[in-house]
Structures are given as structure tokens and as C-alpha cells.
Amino acid sequence: MMTDITDFFIDEFRKKIGSADDAPRFYRPRPYRNAAVRFRKCSIEDFETRRDILVREAGLNVFLFRADMIPGCDLLSDSGTTTMTMEQWAAMMLGDEAYGSNEGYFELKDQIAETFGPDWVETGTASGGFSESLFLFHQGRAAENAFFTILARELREMPAPTPVLSGGLLPELRERIEARASALPGRKRSIDDSMFIIPSNSHFDTTQGNIEDKRMIPLNLPCREHLEGREDFPFRGNMDLDELENLLSTQKERVPLVYLTITNNTGGGQPVSMENILGIRRITKRHGVPFFFDACRFAENAWFIKRGEKEYAKKSIGEIVHAMFACVDGFHISLKKDGLVNMGGALVIRRGGAFYEKFPGIREGLTDYQIMAEGHPTYGGLPGRDLKAVAEGLRTIVRPDYLDARILQVRGFGARLSEIGIPVIKPVGGHAVYIDLDRFFGDGAVDGDFKGISFAALMLIAGHRVCELGVYAFGSYDGVRENPPVPRVNCIRAAVPRLAYEDRDLSSMVEAAGVLAEHRDRIPAVKVEYGRELSMRHFKSRFAFRK
Ligand SMILES: Cc1ncc(COP(=O)(O)O)c(C=O)c1O
Structure with a gap:
């Protein structure tokens, strides 16, 4: 009798908790609790103080703003911001x-x-x-720098590849390669005999910087589904295999290795499927070209494979990680x-x-x-x-309980932004929510406005830090004209630190973003006061709101 009653209540409790699959359910407790906390040095009410620091000290560059003056969520990066166990x-x-x-x-x-x-x-x-x-x-970037420095030295010892961009290359790839070559820092801005190409689904900005610094060309080959904005496609981090095949069958002596970023940070934090990893393995092996991961978020990527690919549903995260890494010849990891x-x-x-x-x-x-x-x-x-x-x-x-809590928190955060009409890249990836600036502003912004910079600055005045990863961060200025990134990327990234924030903190950020959405036509353009022509300019530039 007693057992029947407790069984009844256990069933009722279980229904309330929901399953770990329910992204927008917020009442499932975290699989950990706070063991130490840090009190803020400032209050959410200090709007004017933040505005003054941002304008006077930081030149509207969120990277240059003092972290101890942020009372809300610091979503500048999920990198190195982890709360350790x-x-x-x-x-x-x-x-x-x-x-x-x-x-x-x-x-x-x-x-x-x-x-x-x-x-x-x-x-x-x-x-x-x-x-x-x-x-x-x-x-991570120190590993990248060492790798590309030594690789460039090795390549210099080898015979130069010929001919320059041989025939058979798809016209859109040729165009993309030439566009990247013309954006290379330094004097000579066109493809030449000695240049090597490093393809990836999408390179992260420091990887791109390190490759370009060695006068190699970082080439992004994101999949069609990503470029078409397919919200129903669970693996938008995939690489376009047809483009990779075309590149390697026409230029393989120019490609020292192929990269795959898991998950694809630049492309919206999107995961890569095991099917795609195996496909790249097949192509690179056939052409004798080594294959590497940029493996920063390997466990998050494995979680998506378990959820999204039937053959892996019953495998543990550990087994999936082993299967992923069995496909590559090396990896670097931050x-x-x-x-x-x-x-x-x-x-x-x-x-x-x-x-x-x-x-x-x-x-x-x-x-x-x-x-x-x-x-x-x-x-x-x-x-x-x-x-x-x-x-x-x-x-x-x-740990599966950690990964469930981590990724469902990020996805719940994205769902709440979306519910209030803020366009986010969907499906939401594992570590960050990306607000699509082109859709957010519609016709209300043109590339030279850099309204993404203003969006991030106003969010900081509200008390939360996010950053622009878009036409400013990934574009370049040749002294006359702005060159937006190809393929186009134009987002605000809100990256969620691991084990650091509760859902209510993130909800507070959603509310502030809602204010910007409601008054988006009043968000001003910025003028660049310093650094427009520099490489990796978003870290260094200073701006002012246009009147
Ligand atoms: C995909 C990716 N690669 C490389 C890096 C560079 O790593 P680190 O910040 O440790 O230098 C990052 C950092 O954010 C990244 O997200």
C-alpha cells in the first residue's frame, strides 16, 4: 500500500522534471551546486558609470571595458571563463x-x-x-602560432606547388581564394606560386590570423545548409564535401592539410556530424592530405552527434569522442x-x-x-x-549530466531570445547564441554603419557583455573600401561561460536585448576612430557613436 502511494508520487515528480531533451524547460536542477561565489563590485543600476567608462576609456570597444564593472552576464567569451570544479x-x-x-x-x-x-x-x-x-x-593560439610557423618553414624547404590555381577549380572557390589573398596583410596582395591554402569548415579568427601571418590562405568551406540558413538542419557546422573534393582534386599540392573546427565557432557554434567527419576522412585519405581538428569544443560536438545521428544514440560520449578522433592525423585544442x-x-x-x-x-x-x-x-x-x-x-x-545541463542551458537561452523576436542562428549551437544582425536590422543598416558594434556597446551599458563577430570582426579595409567577409558572417555572439551563470542571469540579458529590439531603429551607426585598416581589428579598434 505504502509502496503504491510513493510510486504514484515518484511518477508525478518525474513528469514535473521532464526529460533532459526538453531544451526550454528550466526547472530541472543543475547536476552541480555552487561551492563558491563571487559578489559583484557594481550594481545593475550604474548605467551612467558604464556609459562613461565605455565611451571615455574603451572607445566603445567591449574588449577594452573593465570586467569588474559588469554586473550582469559577461558573455564575451566561453574561453578561459570556466568556473572550475x-x-x-x-x-x-x-x-x-x-x-x-x-x-x-x-x-x-x-x-x-x-x-x-x-x-x-x-x-x-x-x-x-x-x-x-x-x-x-x-x-590555443600559441599552439596555432607554433604549428603554422614550423609548417611554413617546412614548406619553404619543399618544391613550390605549380601551376597557380590550376584549371578545374570551381569558379566560386577561385573567387573566394582570390578574395582572401587580396585581404592578406602586407604588401603583396595577390595569389602567387608559393602560396598554400588551408581549408576548413570555418577558421576561427586567431587561426585565420596565424595562417595569414605566414602568407598562407585560410579558405572556409561551410556547407550549403549553413549558407542557406537551414534551421531544420542539425549539423550546420559541416564542411561542403563537394567543394573539398574539387579543391583537393585540382590543388592538392597546394594544401598541406585540411582543418575542421568542432564545433564551428565562427559559423554559429554549429556541430559537425560524424557522417561529415567520415566523409572528410575518405576524401583526404584518397588524396593523401592530412586531416586535423581544431578541437576546442570536442565534447559538445560529441553530444550533438549522440542526439542527432541514430547510429550513435546508444554510444557513450567517450566512445563517440574516440570514434571522432580516430579519423584525424592531429588536432590542436584550446x-x-x-x-x-x-x-x-x-x-x-x-x-x-x-x-x-x-x-x-x-x-x-x-x-x-x-x-x-x-x-x-x-x-x-x-x-x-x-x-x-x-x-x-x-x-x-x-559526463553526460554535465553536457546535458550545459548545452540545454545555452539552447534555452537561445529559445528565450527567439521567443521575444530576436533572430538567432538556429539550431542554437553548444556554447553560444548568435544573433543574426542582417535579420535584426533588415534594411535599417548598411555594412559601413557597423551597427553590430553599437548593439554590443548598448548591451554593455545595460550591464551585459557580448561581442560583434561580423562585418567588422571578419571584414577588412583596403584603404578605400570595406571588404565584408566571404562567405558572409554578421552576428553578435553571446558565449556562455561553463558552470558560471544561472538561467536567471541569462534571462536578464534577454530582457535587455528585448529593449534594443523594441527600439532597433534608434540604434546608431558608429564611426571608426582608430584601427579600421589593422588585422584582427576588432580587438584593437576604437569607435564613437555617430550623431
Ligand atoms: C575554434 C577556436 N579555435 C582556436 C581558439 C584560440 O584559442 P585560445 O583562445 O586558447 O588562444 C579559439 C578561442 O576562442 C576558438 O574558439
Whole structure:
């Protein structure tokens, strides 16, 4: 009798909680609770103070605004903004700060083998000395810089590819390559014999910057469904396989490797399907071109594969991660995202893989670079205690309860913006909500207005920080004319830090965005007061509202 009654109530409670699939349900508790909190130094009411700091000190550039004066959500980045777990803090207390071969290094190698697959690094008795495959850096872009610096050096030693953009290349690809070549920083702004092309679904801005700095051409090949804005398509981060096939069958000597960003940050934080990963694997293998991930948000991508591809529904996140990484010859990762730490990066190259086969000198070059720029290869610019925190972070990040809470929080946030009529890129990705500025402003904005910059500035006055990733961040100025990004990207990104905010914080941001939506015709244009012609200009520029 008693059991029947409690069974009845258990059923009722279960119905209330809903399933973990219900994105917009907010009453399912988080699978963790706050273990420490930080009180704000300022109040949401301090609008005028924020306006003064923003105008006078920061030149309307949200990157230059003091974080301690933000009372709401700081959604500038999900990178390095993680709240670490108690387990990570506890691991840090046990950090070993030996100069060479510290304890954390071995722990991290074991964890990399567990998280990404046993072949990636040496473990157990084979683990003495420093790794042939793992290169540690203080953050992702340092890994990118080392990689492209050493790769460019290796390529200079090899015969130059000919002929320049040989026949058979699709006209739209030729156009895209020439447009990127003409936007290269420096004196010579056209494609020449010695230039190499690095394709990706979409490169992140620092990856693009590092590639261009070595006078290589970053080429984005986002899938059709993404360009067409297909809201019903769950894997808008995919690469266009026909374009990749065309590029490699006509230019493969010009392509040292193919990249895939998982999830695709620049393209709206959209995931890539396993089907697409396997497709790229097939094409690159057939043409003998190595294949790498930019793996910053690998666990979030695996969550989407589990949810969106039937064959993987019953596999664990860990198994899916192994299957994804079995397809690539290497990856770089900013551990500030799915490493669940505040600082750290790595480059991992498969021993005996296609990349090492093609570029045998790269290992020595990378090790020397590390020693010159970061420190001994067994710590790579990171304190030993941080290596322990990364190892612990890589254990936590593949927990299904963590990933459910994380991604459903982001998607619920996107759903609330959408409900009040703010156009967001759909489906909402794993780490951020992207507001589509072209749809938000409609005919009320032209490219030179940079109203996205104003949107972000006004949000900051409201108390929340977001950033423009659009015609300003990804466009360029050649001294006469603005060149908007091709393919076009024009968004505000609201990136949600991991384990940091509650839904009510995000709801407060939604309400502020609602005020801007209601009065969107009053959002002013900006004039660029400094930095319009610079590379990576959105980090450095200063602006003023146009009257
Ligand atoms: C996809 C992607 N690649 C590379 C990076 C660079 O990593 P880091 O910020 O650690 O230098 C980022 C950072 O946001 C990113 O999102």
C-alpha cells in the first residue's frame, strides 16, 4: 500500500522534471551546486558609470571595458571563463612544480589517452622522456602560432606547388581564394606560386590570423545548409564535401592539410556530424592530405552527434569522442573551452600518421619552438598544477549530466531570445547564441554603419557583455573600401561561460536585448576612430557613436 502511494508520487515528480531533451524547460536542477561565489563590485543600476567608462576609456570597444564593472552576464567569451570544479581545485593543490617531467605531465598524458583514444600518446612504461606527439602551450593560439610557423618553414624547404590555381577549380572557390589573398596583410596582395591554402569548415579568427601571418590562405568551406540558413538542419557546422573534393582534386599540392573546427565557432557554434567527419576522412585519405581538428569544443560536438545521428544514440560520449578522433592525423585544442580550465592549449600529432609522414622535420621544429617560447616540453608554458586541473577537466567534460545541463542551458537561452523576436542562428549551437544582425536590422543598416558594434556597446551599458563577430570582426579595409567577409558572417555572439551563470542571469540579458529590439531603429551607426585598416581589428579598434 505504502509502496503504491510513493510510486504514484515518484511518477508525478518525474513528469514535473521532464526529460533532459526538453531544451526550454528550466526547472530541472543543475547536476552541480555552487561551492563558491563571487559578489559583484557594481550594481545593475550604474548605467551612467558604464556609459562613461565605455565611451571615455574603451572607445566603445567591449574588449577594452573593465570586467569588474559588469554586473550582469559577461558573455564575451566561453574561453578561459570556466568556473572550475572542486575536484579541479583539489587537484591543483597537489600540483608538482618540478621544472622537468612533473607529475601533472604524466597524469595529463594518461588522461589524453583515455579521453581521445589510446594511440594518441605514450603511456605506462613507454611514457619516459617527453612525448613525440603532445606539445603543450599556454593557450590555443600559441599552439596555432607554433604549428603554422614550423609548417611554413617546412614548406619553404619543399618544391613550390605549380601551376597557380590550376584549371578545374570551381569558379566560386577561385573567387573566394582570390578574395582572401587580396585581404592578406602586407604588401603583396595577390595569389602567387608559393602560396598554400588551408581549408576548413570555418577558421576561427586567431587561426585565420596565424595562417595569414605566414602568407598562407585560410579558405572556409561551410556547407550549403549553413549558407542557406537551414534551421531544420542539425549539423550546420559541416564542411561542403563537394567543394573539398574539387579543391583537393585540382590543388592538392597546394594544401598541406585540411582543418575542421568542432564545433564551428565562427559559423554559429554549429556541430559537425560524424557522417561529415567520415566523409572528410575518405576524401583526404584518397588524396593523401592530412586531416586535423581544431578541437576546442570536442565534447559538445560529441553530444550533438549522440542526439542527432541514430547510429550513435546508444554510444557513450567517450566512445563517440574516440570514434571522432580516430579519423584525424592531429588536432590542436584550446583547453580553455572543453579542457574546462582558465588557461592551456595543446597540439597533438598522431605518431606514424599522415602528417608526420609528410613533414618529418616538424617534431624537432616544434620542440625547439616550445623550448624557445614556452618552456620545457613537459610543461609548455603551464604551471604543473594547471596540468592536473586539465587532466581533471578532461574527465569531467565528457559526463553526460554535465553536457546535458550545459548545452540545454545555452539552447534555452537561445529559445528565450527567439521567443521575444530576436533572430538567432538556429539550431542554437553548444556554447553560444548568435544573433543574426542582417535579420535584426533588415534594411535599417548598411555594412559601413557597423551597427553590430553599437548593439554590443548598448548591451554593455545595460550591464551585459557580448561581442560583434561580423562585418567588422571578419571584414577588412583596403584603404578605400570595406571588404565584408566571404562567405558572409554578421552576428553578435553571446558565449556562455561553463558552470558560471544561472538561467536567471541569462534571462536578464534577454530582457535587455528585448529593449534594443523594441527600439532597433534608434540604434546608431558608429564611426571608426582608430584601427579600421589593422588585422584582427576588432580587438584593437576604437569607435564613437555617430550623431
Ligand atoms: C575554434 C577556436 N579555435 C582556436 C581558439 C584560440 O584559442 P585560445 O583562445 O586558447 O588562444 C579559439 C578561442 O576562442 C576558438 O574558439
